[in-house]
Amino acid sequence: MYDRLKGFRDFYPEEMTARREVLDAVEDTAARYGFREVGTPALERVQMYVDKSGEEIVDELYTFEDKGGRDVALTPELTPTVARMVVARGQELSKPIKWVSTRPFWRYEQVQQGRFREFYQTNVDVFGSSEPDADAEVLAFAADALTNLGLSAGEFEFRVSHRDILGGLLESMGEGVDVRDAIRAVDKSAKVERNEYYDLLHDAGLSYDQAREFDDLLSSGDLDALVDFAGTERVEAAVENLRAVLAATEDFGVREHCTLSLETARGLDYYTGVVFECFDTTGEVSRAVFGGGRYDDLIESFGGQPTPAVGVALGDATLQLLCERAGVWPAEELSTDYYVLTVGDTREVAARIARDLRSRGHVVETDLSDRGFGSQLSYADGINARTVVIVGEQDLENDEVTLKEMESGEQTTAPVDEFPGERDAPTYDDFA
Amino acid sequence: MYDRLKGFRDFYPEEMTARREVLDAVEDTAARYGFREVGTPALERVQMYVDKSGEEIVDELYTFEDKGGRDVALTPELTPTVARMVVARGQELSKPIKWVSTRPFWRYEQVQQGRFREFYQTNVDVFGSSEPDADAEVLAFAADALTNLGLSAGEFEFRVSHRDILGGLLESMGEGVDVRDAIRAVDKSAKVERNEYYDLLHDAGLSYDQAREFDDLLSSGDLDALVDFAGTERVEAAVENLRAVLAATEDFGVREHCTLSLETARGLDYYTGVVFECFDTTGEVSRAVFGGGRYDDLIESFGGQPTPAVGVALGDATLQLLCERAGVWPAEELSTDYYVLTVGDTREVAARIARDLRSRGHVVETDLSDRGFGSQLSYADGINARTVVIVGEQDLENDEVTLKEMESGEQTTAPVDEFPGERDAPTYDDFA
Numbered sequence: 062m063y064d065r066l067k068g069f070r071d072f073y074p075e076e077m078t079a080r081r082e083v084l085d086a087v088e089d090t091a092a093r094y095g096f097r098e099v100g101t102p103a104l105e106r107v108q109m110y111v112d113k114s115g116e117e118i119v120d121e122l123y124t125f126e127d128k129g130g131r132d133v134a135l136t137p138e139l140t141p142t143v144a145r146m147v148v149a150r151g152q153e154l155s156k157p158i159k160w161v162s163t164r165p166f167w168r169y170e171q172v173q174q175g176r177f178r179e180f181y182q183t184n185v186d187v188f189g190s191s192e193p194d195a196d197a198e199v200l201a202f203a204a205d206a207l208t209n210l211g212l213s214a215g216e217f218e219f220r221v222s223h224r225d226i227l228g229g230l231l232e233s234m235g236e237g238v239d240v241r242d243a244i245r246a247v248d249k250s251a252k253v254e255r256n257e258y259y260d261l262l263h264d265a266g267l268s269y270d271q272a273r274e275f276d277d278l279l280s281s282g283d284l285d286a287l288v289d290f291a292g293t294e295r296v297e298a299a300v301e302n303l304r305a306v307l308a309a310t311e312d313f314g315v316r317e318h319c320t321l322s323l324e325t326a327r328g329l330d331y332y333t334g335v336v337f338e339c340f341d342t343t344g345e346v347s348r349a350v351f352g353g354g355r356y357d358d359l360i361e362s363f364g365g366q367p368t369p370a371v372g373v374a375l376g377d378a379t380l381q382l383l384c385e386r387a388g389v390w391p392a393e394e395l396s397t398d399y400y401v402l403t404v405g406d407t408r409e410v411a412a413r414i415a416r417d418l419r420s421r422g423h424v425v426e427t428d429l430s431d432r433g434f435g436s437q438l439s440y441a442d443g444i445n446a447r448t449v450v451i452v453g454e455q456d457l458e459n460d461e462v463t464l465k466e467m468e469s470g471e472q473t474t475a476p477v478d479e480f481p482g483e484r485d486a487p488t489y490d491d492f493a
Numbered sequence: 494m495y496d497r498l499k500g501f502r503d504f505y506p507e508e509m510t511a512r513r514e515v516l517d518a519v520e521d522t523a524a525r526y527g528f529r530e531v532g533t534p535a536l537e538r539v540q541m542y543v544d545k546s547g548e549e550i551v552d553e554l555y556t557f558e559d560k561g562g563r564d565v566a567l568t569p570e571l572t573p574t575v576a577r578m579v580v581a582r583g584q585e586l587s588k589p590i591k592w593v594s595t596r597p598f599w600r601y602e603q604v605q606q607g608r609f610r611e612f613y614q615t616n617v618d619v620f621g622s623s624e625p626d627a628d629a630e631v632l633a634f635a636a637d638a639l640t641n642l643g644l645s646a647g648e649f650e651f652r653v654s655h656r657d658i659l660g661g662l663l664e665s666m667g668e669g670v671d672v673r674d675a676i677r678a679v680d681k682s683a684k685v686e687r688n689e690y691y692d693l694l695h696d697a698g699l700s701y702d703q704a705r706e707f708d709d710l711l712s713s714g715d716l717d718a719l720v721d722f723a724g725t726e727r728v729e730a731a732v733e734n735l736r737a738v739l740a741a742t743e744d745f746g747v748r749e750h751c752t753l754s755l756e757t758a759r760g761l762d763y764y765t766g767v768v769f770e771c772f773d774t775t776g777e778v779s780r781a782v783f784g785g786g787r788y789d790d791l792i793e794s795f796g797g798q799p800t801p802a803v804g805v806a807l808g809d810a811t812l813q814l815l816c817e818r819a820g821v822w823p824a825e826e827l828s829t830d831y832y833v834l835t836v837g838d839t840r841e842v843a844a845r846i847a848r849d850l851r852s853r854g855h856v857v858e859t860d861l862s863d864r865g866f867g868s869q870l871s872y873a874d875g876i877n878a879r880t881v882v883i884v885g886e887q888d889l890e891n892d893e894v895t896l897k898e899m900e901s902g903e904q905t906t907a908p909v910d911e912f913p914g915e916r917d918a919p920t921y922d923d924f925a
Contacts, residue, residue: 063796065537071533093851095857097506135536148495157861160506192863198861205851313844397527429624429626
């Protein structure tokens with residue numbers, strides 16, 4: 062027997078049914094917003110990730126040299142790939158470019174609850190608009206996706222922040238501050254003790270007094286005080302932008318899901334504007350469910366025309382944790398509209414009925430194993446068949462079939478010529 | 494600018510729209526037959542492929558050693574993975590097991606028309622039935638999938654053969670015959686000159702007289718003559734099984750798509766019974782569009798209980814060639830139900846309208862770039878918006894919006910409170 066690789070998952074049909082239902086809800090939401098599906102490769106050149114994220118990223122990638130001598134990586138995320146695609150056709154594509162896709166990604170990470178080496182993400186991005194409306198639409202899509210999954214407003218929140226507020230504030234604290242390191246410290250702030258957080262800020266060039274002041278400012282959420290404290294146009298503009306995005310979420314009907322949270326930084330270096338993370342309000346799902354934000358510099362750094370961008374990526378594992386916590390994870394069970402059961406040599410009629418029902422869009426199974434009545438009925442029960450159509454030799458002599466409603470166990474006969482007849486979805490009730 | 498890897502493809506939205514339509518038709522067909530979706534990993538241990546296909550398979554795989562020292566391969570096909578999954582839960586799974594999935598696979602191959610290093614397949618398999626009905630259902634699914642794509646009976650054919658007829662016939666020709674090599678020769682017969690074919694059969698242990706006789710027997714398609722010639726129970730049983738499968742395809746309504754073709758062998762060694770390949774009847778698509786067959790020994794060889802199996806795999810690239818040849822490849826263009834156009838400060842109302850239309854299931858875009866009337870209208874045209882809802886400051890003073898039907902250019906006004914109102918899909922016609 063062969064074993065599955067650690068951190069990889071097999072999804073059997075019952076579980077897959079629930080996953081597909083959730084995925085469909087998310088993709089359907091994206092489609093309604095006019096996000097258009099793209100298809101992307103599973104392999105890219107390693108250099109693309111190194112250029113974007115630094116050499117250290119290689120430690121968590123699946124990389125190898127292919128038979129043509131290329132250094133390649135299994136894609137750990139979508140953003141560099143879609144950035145490459147935008148650059149490749151930048152001039153031809155009408156803006157804004159609104160793309161969506163769902164597919165697996167791979168990272169060689171420690172496996173833990175909600176984190177696997179192969180994981181699935183739905184990525185949604187808008188390229189070509191620097192307006193607050195684009196940020197707000199990404200937030201609105203994400204909120205609507207969760208709402209369409211059955212989550213209510215009280216069950217999740219988007220903690221919204223702004224990279225340029227953080228960056229501008231830190232910049233105003235002196236030239237010795239390493240803004241990048243300090244933002245990484247902010248990103249860790251919720252996970253570490255206060256003293257450790259201050260140590261990290263101190264390592265990034267702040268005095269301990271500054272660290273405390275910075276922490277107080279962020280946690281106050283007082284945007285006016287922030288502007289006054291920094292006294293720079295950069296922070297003023299960033300605050301104005303953040304307020305404009307939140308105002309747009311109001312118009313888009315999702316303001317209630319957004320909480321101002323300046324301590325939210327998002328670890329990835331490439332963000333430039335609004336950033337946000339989705340959290341389970343109960344805290345039972347202990348880490349961010351997903352996140353996103355604005356990254357206006359990436360396309361240009363990839364060799365394209367300056368192209369503002371904002372996006373979000375919903376991961377399968379944490380989304381499942383949130384849905385399970387909220388009690389909206391779909392039932393992990395098969396559903397079947399009809400099982401057409403044969404008794405004796407009735408395959409020709411049974412097959413005709415199965416074909417007719419399938420042509421009406423129903424899920425229909427029939428005997429493939431030459432089994433007896435009881436065995437077929439048990440199988441039909443196992444696949445949760447709603448109606449069993451019994452096509453027996455004796456019934457056929459009377460030009461009839463028998464319909465069995467599996468939930469009640471009730472059964473009745475129907476003229477074989479009228480089944481399914483003109484009906485779209487004939488059931489026991491139609492003939493009883 | 495970064496380049497895409499050779500043999501890998503980026504799919505932009507227009508092309509993806511057509512691909513998704515085709516994929517949906519295939520998956521919908523599978524669902525109606527009660528094939529249940531499974532999800533499977535992109536990486537597996539190399540050994541699994543070596544054991545199934547021999548050491549030489551490694552030459553065409555993307556293989557590497559992962560950071561944990563495991564020899565892994567990007568999955569080149571689905572069958573070993575689903576076999577592993579059946580073995581892992583063999584006893585729990587009720588039979589027949591009917592699975593489907595669509596996903597990418599990878600082979601380091603020469604890139605040519607219809608062949609890429611990353612390609613997509615829809616795999617459909619039935620495990621646990623040795624009955625002809627299972628073979629026939631796989632054929633029926635495949636035929637229905639093509640029919641649902643808009644292909645008519647005259648445009649494709651399934652060339653159906655039987656591995657055990659070939660094997661049994663070759664076995665009857667003497668102990669010196671290497672059956673495996675001879676079947677590989679049959680698999681190549683359509684692609685090489687007759688002399689070369691006879692050389693290959695000769696290399697496999699047949700005399701040249703036997704080679705000619707064997708060739709004549711296969712091309713005659715005379716099953717009775719084959720049984721007489723071989724004079725073995727094995728060939729007799731195989732012929733009986735092939736006839737039973739074809740009889741079942743008659744009942745299942747797809748016999749017309751099946752042609753007896755004993756020269757069809759399928760290259761893969763693991764087939765054991767009926768095999769088939771789908772061809773473009775015009776011959777314009779010069780190689781098999783896809784193929785499948787019965788492989789009753791694989792699960793046991795993977796360490797499971799003896800479990801008969803039959804399946805088919807539809808590949809994206811050749812399927813596209815067939816659809817294009819037959820003129821049924823879907824239009825590669827976007828479709829959009831509504832574009833909600835703002836003139837002046839009308840975002841709040843426009844957003845409300847967009848939200849209402851989206852909640853009715855429509856694809857709706859609106860301005861994300863703070864652009865003027867002409868620019869928005871041009872964008873709406875670019876995404877093939879059917880109806881543009883113009884939300885202008887002046888119209889709103891009269892509590893109206895303007896509906897523009899993009900195809901005709903006609904426009905009319907509608908009361909803002911009644912849009913969309915009770916209507917599911919309001920258009921110009923409703924208000925003109």
